[in-house]
Amino acid sequence: MGMAEIKAVIDADTHWLSWDDIHEVIGNAKTGRRSKYEIAAIESAIYLTVKELKPMTVRQLFYQLVSRKVIDKTEAEYKQTVVRLLSNMRRAGQIPFSWIADGTRWQRKPDTHRNLSAALNEMHRYYRRQLWAEQPNYVEIWLEKDALSGVLYDVTSEYDVPLMVTRGYPSLSFLSNAAEQIAEIRKPTHLFYFGDFDPSGVDIPRKVERDLREFSGDADIAFEVVAVKPWQIDAYGLQTRPTKTTDSRAKNFGSESVEVDAIHPDQLRTIARNCIEQLIDPEILEGTRLVESAERDSLKEFIAGWGGAYGQ
Known part of the structure; x- marks a missing residue:
């Protein structure tokens, strides 16, 4: 026109x-x-x-x-x-x-139910079998920015993968708790990190990896920064911004920085999905989902037999 x-x-x-x-x-x-x-x-x-x-x-x-x-x-x-x-x-x-994605948790409240029938129906609706329990590896996605958690959660939730949000530099308590969980799993653990390419953004994963290794003892950890990486800036045509001179780590950094937000949302989800899927044994996954489906059907039958509560 x-x-x-x-x-x-x-x-x-x-x-x-x-x-x-x-x-x-x-x-x-x-x-x-x-x-x-x-x-x-x-x-x-x-x-x-x-x-x-x-x-x-x-x-x-x-x-x-x-x-x-x-x-x-x-x-x-x-x-x-x-x-x-x-x-x-x-x-x-x-x-x-x-x-619009917003990772802010707007409410903190215990899970409660109107009655036992409602509790049983909710159990059936949300029941999932642990996907990684039988897998040879364990995976976590780590993310610098809370605001982006809603962008990646659809992928991480589909594969039962923890989404660990650091909100900048994470506290020692946060890292200690995460390391304890990794140590208890006792299998090869793969951590994939998404963060900004700027002075603090490249320093945060260094600290995260260092402290996780320190706090988890002899745990088998593979830590990889998957975004933003320098080669992605040109390959994806990412928008840059001037590096903040107020950052104490800016002295030896370049004049241009890139926020992880600059990566196309679908590209971010694809990166996360690829990180996860490469470490999943598809035959074990199929078996897990078959058992989950059967258990869900059994739970439905139990609820119906218990008192005709299903669906109420």
Whole structure:
């Protein structure tokens, strides 16, 4: 469509613009305050991007809009354009809240049930057999940023893999507890780490690996940083940002840094999936799932026979 037709569509407010129309509006934008048509084009880009890549974080959305040449790569665009417009669109019901990942735990409460029947039904609904109990290896995914946990959880939960979020530099208590669990498993343990490529981001996994090895005794640990790695910056065309000079570790680091958020959400999930699947014995996995299915059926029969509670 030409600009006149695009403006008519925006004025009618009947549907989101296509990517071609979005770039037509952005390409004809003038300097200065954005017009309502430019804002509408950015909102369409936000909607289409989040719908395609959900769940994703706000920071990931920012990097995707930069890559797609919708906005400039500045913190002002992140805060005043992406955060502001996305918040407005979520409040207006244009973007479901569930499409944006947020690792913040909003409630702490013991699991309780209305009655015993409800408890039994929930047990059947959520019962899963431990996937790694019979596997020759054990796997964990480690992640620097809590906000991204919602992006990777669909993959880690599918394979019963712990998702360990450090929130920057983790505490000694966190690392000690994690190491104790690894030591108790007594099988080769593979840890895959996702974090920023910046002065602190490359130092955090060094500390994590060092302390886990120290606290876990003679545990067999293989530790690997899988994102962000230097080669991925060019290979994936990742957006960079200036290295923070306020970071005490910045002296010997380069001028450009890369946040793990800059990696395409689907690419992040693919990396995590590949890390996990390479260490799974498929025959053992098939057997585990067959037993799980049979046990779930047995549980359903027990609940029904116990008092006709199933489904209530």
